[in-house]
Structure formats: C-alpha cells, structure tokens
Amino acid sequence: MADIxxxxxxxxxxxxxxxxxxxxxxLLLGTSVPGVYGRSAVFEAILTGLDRVLxxxxxxxxxxxxxxPPVYPRADFERTDYIASFxxxxxxxxxxxxxDREHRELLAARxxxxxxxxxxxxxxxxxxxxxxxxxxxxxxxxxxxxxxxxDIFGYGFRHEPxxxxxxxxxxxxxxxxxxxxxxxxxxxxxxxxxxxVETLVSLGLAVETVAANDPFFGRAGKMLxxxxxxxxxxxxxxxxxxxxxxxxxxxxxxxxxxxxxTAAFGIRTSDGNVAHASCLAFGMERTTxxxxxxxxxxxxxxxxxxxxxxxx
Amino acid sequence: MADIxxxxxxxxxxxxxxxxxxxxxxLLLGTSVPGVYGRSAVFEAILTGLDRVLxxxxxxxxxxxxxxPPVYPRADFERTDYIASFxxxxxxxxxxxxxDREHRELLAARxxxxxxxxxxxxxxxxxxxxxxxxxxxxxxxxxxxxxxxxDIFGYGFRHEPxxxxxxxxxxxxxxxxxxxxxxxxxxxxxxxxxxxVETLVSLGLAVETVAANDPFFGRAGKMLxxxxxxxxxxxxxxxxxxxxxxxxxxxxxxxxxxxxxTAAFGIRTSDGNVAHASCLAFGMERTTxxxxxxxxxxxxxxxxxxxxxxxx
Numbered sequence: 337m338a339d340i341x342x343x344x345x346x347x348x349x350x351x352x353x354x355x356x357x358x359x360x361x362x363l364l365l366g367t368s369v370p371g372v373y374g375r376s377a378v379f380e381a382i383l384t385g386l387d388r389v390l391x392x393x394x395x396x397x398x399x400x401x402x403x404x405p406p407v408y409p410r411a412d413f414e415r416t417d418y419i420a421s422f423x424x425x426x427x428x429x430x431x432x433x434x435x436d437r438e439h440r441e442l443l444a445a446r447x448x449x450x451x452x453x454x455x456x457x458x459x460x461x462x463x464x465x466x467x468x469x470x471x472x473x474x475x476x477x478x479x480x481x482x483x484x485x486x487d488i489f490g491y492g493f494r495h496e497p498x499x500x501x502x503x504x505x506x507x508x509x510x511x512x513x514x515x516x517x518x519x520x521x522x523x524x525x526x527x528x529x530x531x532x533v534e535t536l537v538s539l540g541l542a543v544e545t546v547a548a549n550d551p552f553f554g555r556a557g558k559m560l561x562x563x564x565x566x567x568x569x570x571x572x573x574x575x576x577x578x579x580x581x582x583x584x585x586x587x588x589x590x591x592x593x594x595x596x597x598t599a600a601f602g603i604r605t606s607d608g609n610v611a612h613a614s615c616l617a618f619g620m621e622r623t624t625x626x627x628x629x630x631x632x633x634x635x636x637x638x639x640x641x642x643x644x645x646x647x648x
Numbered sequence: 649m650a651d652i653x654x655x656x657x658x659x660x661x662x663x664x665x666x667x668x669x670x671x672x673x674x675l676l677l678g679t680s681v682p683g684v685y686g687r688s689a690v691f692e693a694i695l696t697g698l699d700r701v702l703x704x705x706x707x708x709x710x711x712x713x714x715x716x717p718p719v720y721p722r723a724d725f726e727r728t729d730y731i732a733s734f735x736x737x738x739x740x741x742x743x744x745x746x747x748d749r750e751h752r753e754l755l756a757a758r759x760x761x762x763x764x765x766x767x768x769x770x771x772x773x774x775x776x777x778x779x780x781x782x783x784x785x786x787x788x789x790x791x792x793x794x795x796x797x798x799d800i801f802g803y804g805f806r807h808e809p810x811x812x813x814x815x816x817x818x819x820x821x822x823x824x825x826x827x828x829x830x831x832x833x834x835x836x837x838x839x840x841x842x843x844x845v846e847t848l849v850s851l852g853l854a855v856e857t858v859a860a861n862d863p864f865f866g867r868a869g870k871m872l873x874x875x876x877x878x879x880x881x882x883x884x885x886x887x888x889x890x891x892x893x894x895x896x897x898x899x900x901x902x903x904x905x906x907x908x909x910t911a912a913f914g915i916r917t918s919d920g921n922v923a924h925a926s927c928l929a930f931g932m933e934r935t936t937x938x939x940x941x942x943x944x945x946x947x948x949x950x951x952x953x954x955x956x957x958x959x960x
Contacts, residue, residue, distance in 0.1 A: 374714050401692065423751055424744050427742075439735055459739065473680070506719045
C-alpha cells in the first residue's frame with residue numbers, strides 16, 4: 337500500500353482526496369463500486385436549486401417537458417448505433433426468463449461460487465445512456481412547422497468505473513433539445529451555448545468553452561473523433577476542478593447532432609426533409625460537484641448571492 | 649385481430665383501454681416495450697405534488713433523506729438474495745469490456761442480424777429493484793441508540809412486461825424505512841400504515857388495506873408466500889382501479905422485513921443484537937395513476953381541495 341501511494345500520480349491523488357473529502361463530509365455515500373454513490377439531503381438541495389436555475393434560464397424556450405426512466409427499449413438503442421460507437425460505456429439488461437428447473441440449476445451454480453449469468457437472457461431494455469435518446473422514437477414522422485424544443489431530465493448511465501467523483505456511472509442530466517431544420521439547429525446551439533455560460537458564470541463557476549469530442553471506441557473511432565473536432569460539432573463547458581494537474585472537466589455541453597439520430601429515427605421537418613437536432617446538456621452531479629469544489633464543502637460558507645439563487 | 653378482440657377478457661380490455669386513454673391524453677408516452685413510458689409535464693406535476701404531500705406527512709419522523717441511483721453494486725444484490733426469490737423480476741447489467749478485435753466480431757455478428765450479447769461481460773452493477781436495497785450496505789455495523797429512520801426516493805425496476813399501466817417496469821418509489829429494535833420496527837409499521845391510509849384517503853382515493861405477499865418465484869416460493877401471509881408481514885394499500893373486474897391494485901405497502909436484510913448486511917442495534925427493519929413504501933407512478941383513475945384524466949376538473957393539496 338505504501339508503495340502504491342508513493343508512486344501515485346498527483347492527479348490521481350487529487351481525485352482520491354476530493355472523493356474522500358466528499359465522503360467524509362457525508363455529501364456522497366460510497367459503495368463498493370467506483371462511480372456509484374448515494375446522495376445526501378444537502379447534495380440534493382444543491383442539485384435541486386441548480387435545476388430550478390437552469391429551468392428558469394430555459395423558460396423563454398417554452399420547451400415541452402418530458403421525463404424518461406433510466407431504461408429504454410433495446411430496439412431504440414439499436415437504432416442509435418451506440419453499441420458501434422461506445423460499446424464500453426453501454427449497459428445492457430438481462431433477466432431470468434426460464435423455469436423452475438433452470439432456476440434450481442442457477443442457484444446450485446451460485447451455491448458453488450460459480451457464475452450464474454449463463455441462465456439469464458437478454459431483456460427488451462437497456463440502460464439509457466443519454467437521457468435524450470428515448471425522445472427520438474417519440475418524434476418519428478413529420479414535425480410541426482418550426483420544429484420542437486424539448487426539456488428532458490433523467491438518469492444517464494456510462495459504464496466507466498472511476499475513482500474521480502466527477503466521473504459517475506449513474507448520473508442525472510438535464511437536456512434542452514431542439515429538433516427542426518439545419519439552420520435552426522445551428523442557431524439554437526450557438527445562442528443557448530452563450531446563455532448557458534452566462535448562467536453558470538453567474539453561479540461563480542470559472543467556466544470556459546472548448547471544442548470537444550465524444551469518446552468514440554477503438555481505432556475506427558479515431559476518425560469520428562477528428563471529424564467531430566474539425567467540424568466543431570461538440571462544445572464543452574469546462575471548469576478547472578483539479579487546477580493545473582489536468583485539463584478542466586466538462587460539466588455541460590452544447591452539441592450539433594446534425595441528422596445523426598433524426599435520420600435513424602425517420603424524423604422529418606414539416607417540408608419533408610430530414611430534421612437536424614442540437615442540444616444543450618447539463619451534467620447535474622458534475623455541476624453540483626463543481627459548485628462544491630468552487631465554493632467549498634460547507635454550504636453555510638458559500639457566497640450569499642449564490643445561496644440565494646440556489647434557494648439554500 | 650378481430651378474433652383476438654372478440655376473445656379478449658373484460659379485465660384485459662379494461663387495462664388496455666386505461667392505457668390507451670392515458671396515451672391519447674398525452675399523460676404517458678408509449679414505447680415499443682410494455683411497461684416503459686415517457687411522462688408528460690402534467691403527469692410529473694401530479695407526481696411531484698403527491699411527493700410533497702407524502703414528505704409533509706412524514707415530517708414528524710425527522711428522517712435522514714438519502715437518494716440512490718437506479719443501479720447499485722452487484723455484490724450488494726447478492727447479499728439481498730433477490731436472485732433466489734425474484735429471479736424473473738431482476739435486471740442484471742452487462743457491458744463490453746474487450747478489445748478492438750472482439751468489437752469488430754460483435755459488429756460483424758450484428759450486421760448479420762445475429763445476437764451480439766455473447767461479446768458482453770457482466771458488469772459490477774444491477775438495476776435497483778427496491779430503492780431501499782442500497783441503504784442496507786451503508787448501515788453495516790452498529791446503529792446509534794434508537795435506531796434510524798430514512799427517507800429514500802428513486803427508481804425501482806421490475807422485469808414484468810405488462811400492458812396494464814399500473815404495472816411499469818421502471819418506476820419511482822418513495823420509502824420511509826425504520827431500522828432498529830424488533831418492537832420499534834413493528835410499532836413503526838403499524839403506526840405509519842394508519843397515517844399513510846389517512847393521507848391517501850384525504851386525496852380522494854378509496855384505499856383499503858389487505859394482507860399481501862411478495863411475488864416469490866416458483867414452487868419453492870409458495871412456502872415463503874404462505875409464511876409471509878400467515879405472519880401478516882406485508883400489508884398493501886389498494887385501490888379498485890378496474891372495479892369488479894379484478895382485485896384492487898396496490899399503490900403502497902407497509903412491511904415488516906424483520907431481520908431479513910439487516911442480518912444479511914450485518915446491521916446491529918446499539919445493544920449488539922441483529923436489527924429489524926420495517927418500511928412504508930409508496931409507488932409514485934401507481935399512486936399518480938390511481939389519482940387520474942379516480943378524479944379523471946383532465947386535472948382541471950379535479951376537486952378543488954385535491955388540486956390545492958397537490959399544488960395543481
């Protein structure tokens with residue numbers, strides 16, 4: 337153990353210390369799995385206050401609010417092509433669908449300390465990776481004139497166990513999604529990126545914007561990364577959580593999806609062309625943690641104006 | 649199709665019609681999977697108002713509020729023994745953890761229309777079945793004197809595809825859990841059962857209480873069912889959603905777990921004995937649907953006092 341600590345990189349140590357501080361303060365409750373936490377009442381109060389601020393920010397959009405559960409149909413997951421681009425982040429759900437005899441076999445194997453997953457079968461749902469993904473199947477066909485704007489909130493899942501508290505496996509996202517014509521999608525992204533930066537800066541966060549890419553998997557993914565960067569499709573709102581030790585960490589992003597999901601789900605504008613989509617997405621746990629990192633773990637000592645804005 | 653409709657049982661027709669009415673009113677958004685829905689802003693407003701009423705009801709408990717995500721550690725799932733009692737309801741999560749070559753094989757199989765689950769491996773999380781399950785691992789060891797009361801809210805999962813909107817696969821629960829000595833657990837269950845009935849009746853719901861059992865799996869499960877009923881451990885709060893066509897449907901329950909989970913997780917009272925647990929659990933979607941079934945699908949026409957209580 338001493339050897340491990342002595343050779344620990346400064347960034348890893350900073351992440352581990354932030355995590356310990358959050359657990360010691362009781363803001364997060366640890367589990368045996370990295371990136372899976374319980375949340376305290378104080379943590380939830382910050383997150384709820386933040387969510388109210390974001391909802392007020394977005395009120396001029398008059399978005400249609402929809403809420404989706406943390407699982408969605410596997411058939412829709414197939415249409416997103418997520419298993420091709422991000423297989424390592426996916427969460428596929430299986431269950432037991434056989435009889436009494438097979439259940440006894442499963443339990444006997446388990447009793448022997450053997451793996452029992454072989455008795456399970458794939459279910460018809462997967463974990464929702466991005467909370468906007470379930471939206472697209474509901475929009476199949478022609479959009480009304482002017483397209484639509486949607487306010488989506490719920491749990492996303494990414495299979496990426498990490499000791500960095502900024503990188504959870506199961507976390508909430510608040511997304512504001514535009515679906516309509518290509519020019520409208522680009523304008524929406526650029527306009528609301530600016531509003532998002534203003535709003536987060538007003539909460540005391542040292543937000544900057546950077547061109548970014550999704551973590552496409554493997555060698556084939558490298559081409560997708562460079563094309564996404566070249567075309568400036570994804571812009572992240574980042575905060576320097578670990579000072580100079582690492583690049584600043586994304587807490588939100590503003591993205592042009594172009595026709596990636598709209599084509600796959602057969603979504604057309606009122607004039608019959610394939611629609612484009614763009615979105616503004618906030619990581620609710622990440623932004624809450626950025627507030628805690630910026631203003632300190634004791635909410636009582638936060639700047640009065642920030643507390644007032646968040647209703648704390 | 650005509651044949652199917654003609655032979656449809658009246659109860660199945662009533663469930664299908666309630667579901668269609670909810671979809672037509674835009675309160676729920678259907679997906680290709682039975683029991684997986686999007687929720688509208690109106691549906692969420694009812695659920696949020698209901699949750700505020702339940703939180704006020706429980707305020708004398710001064711419960712410690714904790715929130716858990718929709719997945720929790722597989723190691724904790726193993727300790728609950730859920731796979732032995734309810735294998736058919738479980739949701740086990742797998743992901744892709746192999747390399748570039750195996751990913752190409754997965755994609756090639758998928759391209760051929762073949763199953764690709766064989767390239768996945770079990771992950772270290774499962775879907776949270778009851779939202780109180782993640783609590784127990786956090787309480788391992790000795791409780792403070794007097795035990796503890798916890799306010800838990802989050803998503804539960806049950807793999808039971810059904811066209812009955814009252815039976816969702818992914819749904820929210822609000823649980824108020826007591827962990828302490830055996831007498832305290834029994835008294836807590838009985839006292840708060842009465843308060844829960846009063847609260848739901850005050851919202852206009854025709855709630856009755858019935859001795860009930862969990863849906864234990866298979867032939868071995870039958871013995872557990874009869875013992876649970878005989879000892880009156882589980883009491884359900886039911887509402888007659890489908891009139892005389894079916895038994896009334898549970899929207900909440902008050903349960904004595906005895907030492908079932910506390911023993912498995914090594915939770916002891918301050919005097920060193922194995923703790924007992926009991927809980928009051930509300931199905932948030934089910935109770936919301938019971939309100940819609942009782943007062944009608946147009947919230948504007950609900951009784952004024954109910955709208956005021958729910959902030960609608």
